[in-house]
Amino acid sequence: MTTTRRTTSNRPTKATRRGVRPSVFGDTLVMAGHSMTVARRTPTTLLTATFMPAILLLTMTAGFAKIVNPDGSYADYANWVLPLLVMMGIMFSSINTGIAAHQDLKSGLHDRLRTLPIAQSAPLVGRIIGDAARNLVTVVVVVALGIALGFRFNTSIFAIIGFFLLPLVVGAGFAWLAVAVAARAATAESVESQLDAGLLVLSFLSTGFVPKHDLPGWAQPIAEVNPVSSVVQAMRALAHGGAVAGPLISSLAWSAALTTVFGVLAVRTYRRRASR
Amino acid sequence: MTPGRVATAPTARPSLPLDSALLCGRHLRLMSRRPASLAEVIVLPLAFTLLFFTVFQRTMARVGIDYAQYLIPSVIVQAVFFTALSTAVHAAEDAQGGLLQRLRCLPVARAAPYAGLLLAEVVSVVISMAVLIPVGMVLGFRFEAGFLAATGFVGVACLFALTLCAGYLALGLAARRPEGASAFGVLIYFPLLLLSNAFTTTEAFPDWLEPVVQNQPITRVIDALRALSTEGADLVRPVLVAIVWLVPLLMLLGLFATRSFGRMR
Numbered sequence: 001m002t003t004t005r006r007t008t009s010n011r012p013t014k015a016t017r018r019g020v021r022p023s024v025f026g027d028t029l030v031m032a033g034h035s036m037t038v039a040r041r042t043p044t045t046l047l048t049a050t051f052m053p054a055i056l057l058l059t060m061t062a063g064f065a066k067i068v069n070p071d072g073s074y075a076d077y078a079n080w081v082l083p084l085l086v087m088m089g090i091m092f093s094s095i096n097t098g099i100a101a102h103q104d105l106k107s108g109l110h111d112r113l114r115t116l117p118i119a120q121s122a123p124l125v126g127r128i129i130g131d132a133a134r135n136l137v138t139v140v141v142v143v144a145l146g147i148a149l150g151f152r153f154n155t156s157i158f159a160i161i162g163f164f165l166l167p168l169v170v171g172a173g174f175a176w177l178a179v180a181v182a183a184r185a186a187t188a189e190s191v192e193s194q195l196d197a198g199l200l201v202l203s204f205l206s207t208g209f210v211p212k213h214d215l216p217g218w219a220q221p222i223a224e225v226n227p228v229s230s231v232v233q234a235m236r237a238l239a240h241g242g243a244v245a246g247p248l249i250s251s252l253a254w255s256a257a258l259t260t261v262f263g264v265l266a267v268r269t270y271r272r273r274a275s276r
Numbered sequence: 277m278t279p280g281r282v283a284t285a286p287t288a289r290p291s292l293p294l295d296s297a298l299l300c301g302r303h304l305r306l307m308s309r310r311p312a313s314l315a316e317v318i319v320l321p322l323a324f325t326l327l328f329f330t331v332f333q334r335t336m337a338r339v340g341i342d343y344a345q346y347l348i349p350s351v352i353v354q355a356v357f358f359t360a361l362s363t364a365v366h367a368a369e370d371a372q373g374g375l376l377q378r379l380r381c382l383p384v385a386r387a388a389p390y391a392g393l394l395l396a397e398v399v400s401v402v403i404s405m406a407v408l409i410p411v412g413m414v415l416g417f418r419f420e421a422g423f424l425a426a427t428g429f430v431g432v433a434c435l436f437a438l439t440l441c442a443g444y445l446a447l448g449l450a451a452r453r454p455e456g457a458s459a460f461g462v463l464i465y466f467p468l469l470l471l472s473n474a475f476t477t478t479e480a481f482p483d484w485l486e487p488v489v490q491n492q493p494i495t496r497v498i499d500a501l502r503a504l505s506t507e508g509a510d511l512v513r514p515v516l517v518a519i520v521w522l523v524p525l526l527m528l529l530g531l532f533a534t535r536s537f538g539r540m541r
Contacts (some may be wrong), residue, residue: 010485042455043455043456043459043460044375044455044458044459044462046459047462047463049457049461051463051466052462053467055466055467055470056466056470058470059466059470060470060483062471062480062481062485063470063471063475063476063480063481064332064475064476065480066479066480067332067335067336067338067339067477067480068335068341069477070338074482113291152530187311189310189311190312190313192312192313192315193311193314194314194320196315196319197315197319197320197323200320200322200323200324201327201360203325204327204328204330204331205330205331205530209331209332210331210332210335214334214335215330215331215334216333216334217329219330219331
């Protein structure tokens with residue numbers, strides 16, 4: 001329609017201009033759908049988001065329950081370690097987010113989108129929203145398996161909703177980090193190698209696997225300021241009760257900081273790439 | 277020299293060792309230029325060593341285990357897995373990119389492309405060990421059983437590397453897509469390594485799982501490596517059990533690799 005009209009008169013009429021005015025909401029949803037479709041069709045992404053945290057929950061519980069707490073049961077350790085494995089599934093999935101973002105830059109899809117009358121923010125924001133949907137799948141899969149192993153909620157419905165939402169909010173911060181890395185990376189491989197080791201350190205040097213007093217002295221302060229520790233503690237409190245305010249506030253602060261810093265960095269790098 | 281003479285000259289007859297060495301060199305050069313190889317061979321094994329040691333050292337000491345001594349054989353086995361996973365990817369890339377097909381119409385020994393790849397992967401495992409063993413020694417790992425046992429340690433690790441890489445090579449050739457090969461490879465890696473006594477003890481597993489953990493090949497290989505680095509350990513049984521696992525597996529997986537290589541179009 002629009003093209004035929006444009007060929008008849010070189011200057012677009014008011015009507016066509018209004019017709020192609022981008023809708024931020026609609027465009028973002030379309031782009032979120034795009035990133036979810038790509039994720040669904042990428043075996044590595046499916047594995048990282050579902051199989052990896054699930055097998056880690058099973059094997060860590062089976063192998064380490066009696067070592068970490070000899071008096072506790074396997075179910076006790078499943079209750080203890082589950083939040084960390086949810087976060088590991090989400091953080092390591094963000095690597096795949098970065099790789100997908102990098103592929104869109106390399107393949108020219110991103111450039112093509114920029115020539116279309118869509119909201120400027122839609123490709124990036126849509127990716128982050130599509131990610132959140134994938135991350136929700138991770139939380140649901142891990143919790144479902146956890147319940148089979150003896151994981152239980154004994155808090156109010158609001159706390160349980162918070163338990164499901166918090167990892168998504170923090171996951172968005174990590175997704176921005178991955179997209180910012182991807183925008184600068186030369187190859188998809190280097191996206192992975194830049195993020196992998198750092199995310200491993202964050203996952204391990206936290207209070208996720210063992211209590212803080214079981215870590216060596218030098219690692220305890222690191223675990224204390226580690227955002228993963230805050231999220232894990234907040235999730236434990238949201239599932240089993242206990243002081244929730246402190247870790248919750250620091251998790252949200254971390255998520256806001258990651259989103260702001262890497263969101264700005266990502267948008268800037270994208271703009272610079274586009275102006276080249 | 278006329279073209280006809282070159283083709284019939286005795287120098288054009290393929291030599292397996294020479295061609296393998298040449299293609300091994302190609303893979304090593306490629307690996308040295310990709311950041312992912314550096315990550316798989318050095319950075320990730322090192323990160324896992326330091327992180328597992330840091331996080332579980334105190335809890336393992338409580339059950340009476342010197343974790344540095346316990347962990348080094350395990351992280352070497354894990355490093356072999358990382359290398360093997362990349363073998364699948366390299367093989368799939370060569371298959372997809374047409375290099376293997378091209379080599380088949382040249383006067384190159386038939387087995388050389390995959391013998392070369394396997395050789396290169398074993399070299400990268402040796403590099404991993406050359407990094408992990410000194411770091412382990414800083415953490416407290418020792419070859420307590422002497423030089424001969426230490427040589428045996430490296431030998432068993434290399435035999436394991438050869439076996440596992442042959443399996444993943446077959447997987448990579450069968451999958452043909454690097455992405456699929458690596459995804460499928462991870463599906464094998466996680467359960468095999470994590471349901472073993474690599475990072476924890478067999479006794480820590482639930483009773484019904486213990487026999488599985490105890491008797492699977494990865495546990496058997498780690499048992500042999502631990503025996504070869506522990507003073508006064510009974511050597512014969514664990515090493516024999518490991519070899520009895522590895523040699524037939526190597527032959528079987530080598531056969532799979534050869535067959536998927538022959539079946540390629």
